[in-house]
Amino acid sequence: MMETQPQASVALIVGVTGLTGLSLAEALKEPNCQGGPWKVYGAARRPWPSCFPPSMVDQMITFDALDSSSTSAKLSPIAHEVTHLFWVTFQIDPDEQVNATVNKTMLLNVLTALKSSTFRLTHVTLQTGTKHYMGPIFDPVLSGGLISHDPPFHENMPRLPYPNFYYSLEDLLQSSLSYSYSVHRSSIIIGASPRSVQNALLTLATYAAICRHLGLPFRYPGTRYTWDHFCDITDARVLAHQHIWAAVTPEAKNQAFNCTNGDVFAWKTVWKLLSQLFQLEFVPFDETLHFDLADLMRDKGSVWDDIVHKYGLNSTKLEEITCFEALQTVLRFKFQHVSSMNKSREYGFNGHVDTFKSITYWVEKLRQMKIIPSYQY
Structure with a gap:
């Protein structure tokens, strides 16, 4: 044989x-x-x-x-x-x-x-x-x-x-x-998984969903520097x-x-996009209203449980799908978080995607997977 x-x-x-x-x-x-x-x-x-x-x-x-x-x-x-x-x-x-x-x-x-x-x-x-x-x-x-x-x-x-x-x-x-x-x-x-330790987009999405659920303003938890300067x-x-x-x-x-995706963005433009995707009022940055996102979210596990139940989502725990401390660290960098893609291109890899289309795609994917809620327009 x-x-x-x-x-x-x-x-x-x-x-x-x-x-x-x-x-x-x-x-x-x-x-x-x-x-x-x-x-x-x-x-x-x-x-x-x-x-x-x-x-x-x-x-x-x-x-x-x-x-x-x-x-x-x-x-x-x-x-x-x-x-x-x-x-x-x-x-x-x-x-x-x-x-x-x-x-x-x-x-x-x-x-x-x-x-x-x-x-x-x-x-x-x-x-x-x-x-x-x-x-x-x-x-x-x-x-x-x-x-x-x-x-x-x-x-x-x-x-x-x-x-x-x-x-x-x-x-x-x-x-x-x-x-x-x-x-x-x-x-x-950024992508779609309920199993990642540090998932920035899912952390942002749960923050937005909780703000919407509680009627809280969707405020940017970073600094004026990252609000205005480039990131990838x-x-x-x-x-x-x-x-x-x-x-x-x-x-x-x-x-x-x-x-990287091959482009750069300022967080203020991403904040406008996230506000649109979650049907929240866009709140311009106000450095007089400094707050700690990790502290704000520390007692919101039961709120997320209510959201999961209300929208029939797959069962997840807030502490298992978010990392507010890590996100806050990124949003408080004192330098522009940007990497060169020149070497990758010179060696023959030309993969790229528009970051705003990317964010929109993955938010929709998270909704299809019933990890975050969908809202009727």
């Missing part, structure tokens, strides 16, 4: 239920996807979310990557198949040194589990971000004294003298001669296609690439 030949392109997406992971699964199953057709294994700590069709992956695997025994047991049966590892997961702790240890352990456990007698892994894509250029901005001890690079951020900027789990993961991949890698430094990622965003679809492009493009091997 003849043995069946393994499929040429087999992806393992670790973190498949997150913003980038879901877009990656969808992109890999597109008929004209680069390097395809693809067989797609999805991996996460929790099962596939019910708001997405199971057909987006060929098989879902659940395990805790921090547990080496569990990781090996779950991945060993497919280790002889996987040709490409898409690493789009992370665990977050306030202490950046802990982040470095935990996230490196997770990646090492997965790479170790994929080693088999017929090792086929050829490329690993690594998801990181602009914290590479800013330092540990969420670490309560280190964040107050950081000296960041001046924007626009570009890939050949030297590492900063602070602990950063992105650096640890890059070092781990660079130490191997068995496969190539690519690093994908995104900006603020990364659509999860653009990011997914950059991962795939790098995974199958020889020139992109062992390189790091920024990934």
Whole structure:
């Protein structure tokens, strides 16, 4: 009896239920996807979310990557198949040194589990971000004294003298001669998932929905500087296609690439768009009315429960789908959060999207998934 030949392109997406992971699964199953057709294994700590069709992956695997025994047991049966590892997961702790240890352990456990007698892994894509250029901005001890690079951020900027789990993961991949890698430094990622730790658009959407529900003014919780100055965003679809492009493009091997939508915006214009999308009155910025968004939302879990019930949404808890502290940090930057896309374009990746169309698309997607409410016009 003849043995069946393994499929040429087999992806393992670790973190498949997150913003980038879901877009990656969808992109890999597109008929004209680069390097395809693809067989797609999805991996996460929790099962596939019910708001997405199971057909987006060929098989879902659940395990805790921090547990080496569990990781090996779950991945060993497919280790002889996987040709490409898409690493789009992370665990977050306030202490950046802990982040470095935990996230490196997770990646090492997965790479170790994929080693088999017929090792086929050829490329690993690594998801990181602009914290590479800013330092540990969420670490309560280190964040107050950081000296960041001046924007626009570009890939050949030297590492900063602070602990950063992105650096640890890059070092781990660079130490191997068995496969190539690519690093994908995104900006603020927007997409649609109820499983992401830091989901800026969903955090903004829940804030808007709560303001509408309670009759509160939809005030901007940032500063005059970010209200007026430029920022950029990364659509999860653009990011997914950059991962795939790098995974199958020889020139992109062992390189790091920024990934944004390719345009910039000021938050005051995005605030107007969000006000329209949620049928709220646009409130111009007033620096005399400074407030703390995290404090304002701290006791609003029961309000979100009421919204979920009123609009028949999928059951979610406010603290599990939002991160108001992280959003507030971004909206209080003292510099323009902008990355250069020149290197990516020079290497041949030209993915882009209009940020305002992107925000509108993903808000509608979140409504279709019954994660946020729809309103009748």
